[in-house]
Amino acid sequence: MLKTLGERLVKVLDKLGINQSEAAVRTGISKATISHLIRHKVENYKNSSSLADGLDVNHDWLVYGRGGILNPTVQYVPIILEYFRLRLYQSECFLEDNTHFLVTEHDYGKGMFATILDSSILICSRPDEIEYPERKTGFLLWTERRKTIINDQVQGKRVFLIHEIRKYESMPENIS
Numbered sequence: 001m002l003k004t005l006g007e008r009l010v011k012v013l014d015k016l017g018i019n020q021s022e023a024a025v026r027t028g029i030s031k032a033t034i035s036h037l038i039r040h041k042v043e044n045y046k047n048s049s050s051l052a053d054g055l056d057v058n059h060d061w062l063v064y065g066r067g068g069i070l071n072p073t074v075q076y077v078p079i080i081l082e083y084f085r086l087r088l089y090q091s092e093c094f095l096e097d098n099t100h101f102l103v104t105e106h107d108y109g110k111g112m113f114a115t116i117l118d119s120s121i122l123i124c125s126r127p128d129e130i131e132y133p134e135r136k137t138g139f140l141l142w143t144e145r146r147k148t149i150i151n152d153q154v155q156g157k158r159v160f161l162i163h164e165i166r167k168y169e170s171m172p173e174n175i176s
Helices: 005-016 020-027 031-039 048-055 059-064 083-092
Strands: 075-079 100-104 113-117 120-125 139-142 147-150 159-167
Touching: 005 020, 005 031, 005 048, 005 059, 020 031, 020 048, 048 059, 083 113, 100 120, 113 139, 113 147
Parallel strands: 075 113
Antiparallel strands: 075 100, 113 120, 120 159, 139 147, 139 159
């Protein structure tokens, strides 16, 4: 078990495949200081935020050993329930103040959104100009009158790529 910041810093450098000099360049902290943190198995450091940010690791893990080593980049995805609201979001990036969001670590591109279909939440985005082979998650066909999953790509502004399908035992309150 890695008990100190210095020990965890060794682990980070090993995982990133970099040496202390490269860590100094990335963090703006001198090589001598980084060496001192490692050699003396220092437990805390006043500029630990700069160290974690420069190495793109989780600050809580580096300092306290809590959580995972890497900093996940999270995306906040608006949950859109009505077709009209989707069109506003897609054309003008407009969202109402009471819009709910979900979080994903994946970036599926500009204009991604989530919606509810049956007892699932779908995370979707607009397809780009390329053809997509059959997808395990399919495509969302959403018009003013219906919302359904289809297996084959069809052209049109009402067809969206489905990237994730999340199923919940019960939907969180205030969303559906």
